Amino acid sequence: MSSSQVIRHLIEELQSSATQEDDLYSDEKTRIELLGAAQGLVAALTRPDEAVASITHGAGRHMCLQVANDLGLFDLIVSKSRSAHEMASVTGANEKLIVRIMRMMVAIGFVEQSGDRVYSATPMTRLMTLPSVKAGVEHTLEGLDILQSTPEYLKKNGYHLPRTMTDTPFQFARKTELDNHKYYAEVRPETMKTFQVFMDGLYGGPARAPWWAWYPIEEVLSVDSEVAFVDVAGGNGHQTAGLLRAFPGTKGRLIVQDLPEVIQGIKVLDPRIERMSYDFLTPQPEAVKGARVFFLSNILHDHPDDVCHTILGNIRAAMTPGNSKILISDMIVPEIGPPLRQLDSDITMFFLSGGAERSPSEWTELIKTAGLKVSKFWYPPGDQNGIIEVEIA
Ligand SMILES: C[S@@+](CC[C@H](N)C(=O)[O-])C[C@H]1O[C@@H](n2cnc3c(N)ncnc32)[C@H](O)[C@@H]1O
Incomplete structure (x- = not known):
């Protein structure tokens, strides 16, 4: 196919999908297909020199977002359009600097230009105030x-x-x-x-269904167990707290583990959730032995395989065969044609801490080497984290 045929084909594909009357944010499958087609269309329309320049100069956009945050520009326009002049007088920043930051924000869709140097909010602006x-x-x-x-x-x-x-x-x-x-x-x-x-x-993803909306956790936790749920390296405990809000009748102990500095820094947490200082490179304490669920959310993707084996090995030693499960909430990267968002995350994990986003075959191998087995891959509605359900092999 010639380039123009490719472009025409992609436009037709977009037009035929876009006529559907679905709410795109509630139909993640269609949204991701359309996004892929739209990205393919942009790539086909972009000259090679433009493509390279857009990547090599793109980091500046990230910096502009930070400056806009530091000056509170998104908060300023979230409920009322404002001119650059007004924004400069409120913030004390140079007006020409405001115009340069805001025209970049317009170009990337984070705000809208509603007049000469006048800016108003888009859904992105509202997200940026979180x-x-x-x-x-x-x-x-x-x-x-x-x-x-x-x-x-x-x-x-x-x-x-x-x-x-x-x-x-x-x-x-x-x-x-x-x-x-x-x-x-x-x-x-x-x-x-x-x-x-x-x-x-995270990024407050619009309409992203939490994992407990599509994984049968209520059923899993209906089995009697003294310790129901251990959120290993659970940070501030927001996942366990969300789970408890969704299923207030959950029985058994719920525990959040993390480094002492993080546990001591927790300000608000449902009193039913216990806080436990724990280093996941060391054996799991007696107190969590035989728990029904050990939950690892956004943890294994942070680490190289060998470190994951240590973390999993420590959990394995605390599991009861036939009863305990590990639920891993991380991306399950398609073996073919993974979305760019997952690849960006993969490279970020690599340079930040030697980690990786993994495909089903990589997960299967990683889990097997730790003496465990994947009982099921649970796929999310979109490209967010899936659940990898793991048991003792
Ligand atoms: C990417 S965050 C994930 C937090 C949470 N599970 C979530 O999904 O939001 C990684 C967490 O691992 C914790 N962590 C890092 N090293 C740890 C260690 N050696 N032992 C226990 N927790 C650790 C960090 O403090 C942080 O809260």
Whole structure:
């Protein structure tokens, strides 16, 4: 097919799907198919030189988001259109700087231009006012020096993948022997707090069904067990708290484990949820032995395979065969044609802590090597985390 035929074909594909009357955010499958077709169309229309320049200069957009957050620009226009002049007088920033930041925000759809140097809100603007989204912008920008050092790290180590938590691009860039999370907990506690706010809501994904809406957790937890749910490295406990809000009748103990600095920093948590300081590189304590569910959300993707084996091995030793399950909430990357969002996350995990987003075959191998077996892959409605259900082999 010639380029123009490809483009025509993609436009037809988009037009035929777009005539459906579905609410796109509630039909994740169609939305992701359309997004893929639209991205293919943009790629087909983009000249090669434009494609490279858009990537090599793209980091500036991230920086503009942070400046807009620092100046509170999204909050300023969320309920009322404002001119650059007004925004400059409220914030004290140079008006021409405001115009430059805002015209970038218009170009990427984060705000709308409703007049000459007048800006108003879009759904993106509203999202940008959420604390967890602001924290995500800040936290990811904070790590860009690590990204910058990664090619040098790979050159020096002969292009090998990290095998431990303390020999990753992070340690190379930050000149530390501490792993990523311990570094933030001990050396940059403020950044750790921002990170936990980020994890509380991630990017506040619109209409993303929580995992308990499509995984039968109520049924799993209906089996009597003294300890029902252990949220291993559960941060502020927001996942367990959400689960308890969804199923207030859940019986058995619910426990959130994390590093002491994180556990001590928890401000609000349902009193039914117990807090436990615990390092997942050490044996699980007696108190959680035989739990029905050990939950690992956004944990294994942070780490190289060898570290995952240690974490899983410690859980395995605390499991009761036939009763305990591990539920892993992480991306399940399609073997063919994975979405860009998952690949961006894969590379971010790699440079931040030597981790990876994994495909079904990679999950199966990782779990098998730890003496466990995948009993089922549960796929989410869209491209967010799935649930990998694991039992003793
Ligand atoms: C990516 S966050 C995931 C938090 C939570 N499970 C969620 O899904 O929002 C990783 C968590 O692992 C915790 N962590 C890192 N190293 C740890 C360790 N050695 N032992 C226990 N928790 C650890 C961090 O403090 C952080 O809360």
